[in-house]
Amino acid sequence: MKKIILISTLLFSITTNAQNRIINIEYEVFYNTEKPNIQIANLFVCESTGEAIYKKGPAKQKSEVEKDEFNNLSINFNSKKTNYNYTNQKKDSIFSLESIAGEEYFIFEKKPIIKWELVDEEKLIDNVKVSKAIGNFRGRNYIAWYSIDYPIPFGPWKLHGLPGLIFEVHDDSKRFNWYLKKINYADYSADVFKIDSKDVKQISIQEYPKIKYNSGAMNEKLTANFPRGTIISKEVSIRNGLEIKFEWE
């Protein structure tokens, strides 16, 4: 009898470990920016540890300096490390790795709370019923479609807090658009959530806007890539990234 109890407890503990799995949610991200492009991003969630990590897929950059039809110069910097946003629910924080003008930065912030307004509107995406929500985050209004049948409190990038998983979200100017492509499960692996901040400048979120929206000085690395004879007559700092207005501004 004791053997039976022992074996069944062992089996039970093995099967319950299935909860310690990773959910992989893949998004197609449309950047309707000055140089429109699509990228794939993955949101990995571990329910039991309350961790989520959003990793951008490798971006395909062509040449370093490009001139477009309006005579605007764009300079592409290749990122050495994968950009990510790691959210830890227990620690109530988000750690991000982002490359800005060729330099990598490790940014720490307390997990911001987005006050989503749930709208009484539904639609079907394939055969998943999704409901609408509107939220404002750091200067942009986002329209999201989420499903209560997938009660995951995380969303792509930093768009967390809805009662269900986001299947589609975009800002109201349709500049940044996320579309869920697939959901599948994988065995838990600590490597997925390991955050690599070695040899990277560590900054707080308060310092981030100054660095991203370089007000004033053009750094040397940028000007080194300009064609010979370029004269800088006017520097305008336009905020057109994801986060354009911060809580303390």
Add this chain to the structure above:
Amino acid sequence: MMNKIVTFLMIIMSSLCSSQNRIKGEIVDNEKPVMAASIILNDSLGKIHAYTHSDELGNYTIIATKIGKFTLSINALGYEKQSVEVFFEKQNTEKIFNFNLISKATELKEVVIKSNRPISFDGDKVIFNAKAFSQGNEQVVEDLLKKIPGINVATDGTIKVGNQEVEKVMIDGDDFFEKGYKILTKNMPVSPIENVELLRKHSNNKLLKGIENSDKVALNLTLKEGYKRQLFGNLKLG
């Protein structure tokens, strides 16, 4: 006297402010706390009144800003959904509901979404799905183009992408009007339109495509299957 008035006002104000009914509790799985469970409070009409998530100790608090009948639902990944009826007769009451969640027998399905994207890219082409951008009140093509991000239509009908006027507006790759595209955009109905394609680096001569360093921009309207043959019959001018 002033003190009495102030106290009186404060009593009134505090009772006005806290017309709140509170529900709180703990969500566990056999004594183990369940974090990040989704808690939704629906009112008697089925609309979502409030929502929250459980913290790392499994605790939650949710507020109802009115009295009446509510349904409290708990939904967490890997567990069976649970609901309970909550009835608030008066204001400023607190009820406690604890939940012991049961593991779900079947796992949540893996998903692959195949439906059409509103915006897609194909080389130098940006493809906008007409249905995704229409709101239902468009009559002619010009009305639809105004709703597409990045396309600007002036009052006289001039179509610009950014600062640049489009060279032409084609239909399924055919150009009939060149710079006189306004005849098309101001008269053609929207119903046959499947996609609006924005072509950058456009060359008027197909053979020069990719060779001449063009900065021209053009639009191409693709038609829905059933409308491709009907085109000439339905174009009403003037």
